[in-house]
Amino acid sequence: MDYSAEEITKSLKAKGLRVTPQRFAIYANLLSRADHPTVEQLLEDLNQDFPIASLATIYSSLQVLKEVGLVQAVLVEEGVARYHAQMETHYHFHCSVCGAIEDIPSGQLAPISLKQLRPGLKPESYDITIRGVCDRCQ
Amino acid sequence: MDYSAEEITKSLKAKGLRVTPQRFAIYANLLSRADHPTVEQLLEDLNQDFPIASLATIYSSLQVLKEVGLVQAVLVEEGVARYHAQMETHYHFHCSVCGAIEDIPSGQLAPISLKQLRPGLKPESYDITIRGVCDRCQ
DNA sequence: CTTTGTGCAAACGATTTGCAGGATG
DNA sequence: CATCCTGCAAATCGTTTGCACAAAG
Numbered sequence: 001m002d003y004s005a006e007e008i009t010k011s012l013k014a015k016g017l018r019v020t021p022q023r024f025a026i027y028a029n030l031l032s033r034a035d036h037p038t039v040e041q042l043l044e045d046l047n048q049d050f051p052i053a054s055l056a057t058i059y060s061s062l063q064v065l066k067e068v069g070l071v072q073a074v075l076v077e078e079g080v081a082r083y084h085a086q087m088e089t090h091y092h093f094h095c096s097v098c099g100a101i102e103d104i105p106s107g108q109l110a111p112i113s114l115k116q117l118r119p120g121l122k123p124e125s126y127d128i129t130i131r132g133v134c135d136r137c138q
Numbered sequence: 139m140d141y142s143a144e145e146i147t148k149s150l151k152a153k154g155l156r157v158t159p160q161r162f163a164i165y166a167n168l169l170s171r172a173d174h175p176t177v178e179q180l181l182e183d184l185n186q187d188f189p190i191a192s193l194a195t196i197y198s199s200l201q202v203l204k205e206v207g208l209v210q211a212v213l214v215e216e217g218v219a220r221y222h223a224q225m226e227t228h229y230h231f232h233c234s235v236c237g238a239i240e241d242i243p244s245g246q247l248a249p250i251s252l253k254q255l256r257p258g259l260k261p262e263s264y265d266i267t268i269r270g271v272c273d274r275c276q
Numbered sequence: 277c278t279t280t281g282t283g284c285a286a287a288c289g290a291t292t293t294g295c296a297g298g299a300t301g
Numbered sequence: 302c303a304t305c306c307t308g309c310a311a312a313t314c315g316t317t318t319g320c321a322c323a324a325a326g
Binding site: 075078104113125132135 | 211214219234248250251256258267268270276
């Protein structure tokens with residue numbers, strides 16, 4: 001779960017992206033954390049010590065990273081998008097008390113069979129959100 | 139799938155809600171349709187012939203209806219909430235082309251086993267969103 | 277050097293809120 | 302008639318956009 005600067009740079013270049021300090025920092029930050037921060041949280045975290053990236057830049061970088069498939073947006077709460085760089089198949093647990101999101105490895109849930117969907121629907125992917133209460137909140 | 143005015147009124151009263159023309163119209167409208175309209179779409183539909191409810195009223199009514207468990211918000215797209223009054227367990231198919239949402243009866247998907255979740259997480263419910271292309275869009 | 281990215285501020289769209297008047301039980 | 306609801310407008314919040322300047326390859 002640790003990534004070197006070279007690996008990160010390589011990933012970005014492999015997708016045809018210019019490597020800027022801002023993009024690097026944003027992607028590296030997402031890779032380094034397991035929570036699923038909002039843009040606001042990324043902004044704070046990144047600029048904690050000294051300014052690295054502006055709000056607008058974070059938004060546009062995330063959009064680009066999303067387009068090339070390096071990050072994903074997660075929609076579990078109304079109003080805010082949350083992001084992560086975990087691209088392997090997995091699901092989400094969403095604590096209804098504190099709002100935390102935890103990844104559920106796909107191995108922990110039996111795969112869903114889509115065979116009984118009515119003909120005509122061409123499924124491409126699916127996501128599962130489990131809602132409940134996490135340990136800290138009980 | 140058809141509901142009489144009395145049934146609707148009864149449902150609202152059973153939840154301890156005052157029955158106003160606006161609430162009645164909003165809830166009845168949601169019960170009568172299978173798509174999952176946004177607030178904007180509800181506004182247009184409801185006020186087509188003559189004014190029934192304002193934007194603010196629709197928002198507040200939906201919030202109340204949601205709180206008492208008569209309607210649900212569906213989060214499949216960034217930025218907008220969509221609503222429906224189908225409260226039995228079911229899942230969603232979301233067409234990535236036209237954006238349509240179609241209900242998938244729970245019988246069509248084998249139930250998920252949550253037993254392998256790590257201890258500490260107390261699951262209460264889950265929802266599944268299948269993404270793909272619907273027949274109209276192929 | 278050409279192309280693409282950054283940052284600021286203004287613009288936007290969805291949702292919320294404050295408040296005065298109106299309707300419900 | 303006390304309480305709760307409605308509608309308007311203003312306020313808020315997340316996100317997007319236009320544009321001048323700066324940096325990347």
